[in-house]
Amino acid sequence: MTMATGVSICSNALLMLGAQTINDFADQVNLDRAKLCANLYPSQRDTMLRAHPWNCCIKRIVLAPDAVAPAFGYSHAFELPADCLRVLEVGTGGMQIDYLVEGRSIQADTTVLELRYVFRNEVESSWDSHLIDLMTVAMAAVLAYPITQSTSERDSREMKLERALKIAKAVDGQEDPPQTLGDERLLAARLGAGR
Template structure:
């Protein structure tokens, strides 16, 4: 799977001619796809906690402290699209750590190391579930539909396909894994 393949699926929705190569074709629609593909991909990735795009990292405190308000700063990895709620143990069900995300840092009074989960930018398209690819293609079609076709009806078709595809993709993604657990309750496990 490549960006060209995903863009061709978007063009299929709009009943437009396929692209042979996203990098070398200079038609207006291909230039639009080149300009907007990465942003559209990252936008859709950052909207949900997609299992295939989640990453865990343990961050050490930065040597440079925040100017005011917080005691410590932790640099966010460069591929981070969205930081998930920060907890003491790093699990989503854990005890929250008071923090704020500012620029490329997580600011907090916690001394660290900080266990962080985040949605990352991933360009390994072969790892994308088919349901996500369908949602991304429909999202791109929805965004460029009027520009390409000049017809609102094609945009409406793309919107409907996008809503359906994102719903299916999110439901499939949500059932992977086990039920939440009380991650911070070590004393319960020791009893």
């Protein structure tokens, strides 16, 4: 089995559209398709990764505050990691806290910030097979009109993408534990206090 790469994903999408594959993003023989893929792939990848908290694209980090505090509102600002595509959880000491995302920073009233986020995972070989398939379908959808000049092909590919996204999200979500409301320790303390 070959390892997935951005080029293999784009090549498979081109095959789905009945077009010649590419060898790399600077392929001189198929320069038009290679340039098209090189231009469209990074933004489409980021869009698909941001669309759902894929288990293979989640990181945890502890952030220290920036030197300059916000002008008002919160006591500290924390710069988001460069690879952050979507904030999932913000907390301190294992408990979620009040925060605000502004630009490329998080503002909060704490001096240490625990962050769970979707990161720009550029190592496709580490992706779940459903995410690889989804990204291939997404590239076929975005390449459909430029490659085939057919609006009906584009529309058909976009509908297939919607279905594939629902399936991939459902399968990925099945690996997560059931969600609970609020902080479990707080709930346990309240239940314990009532006895």
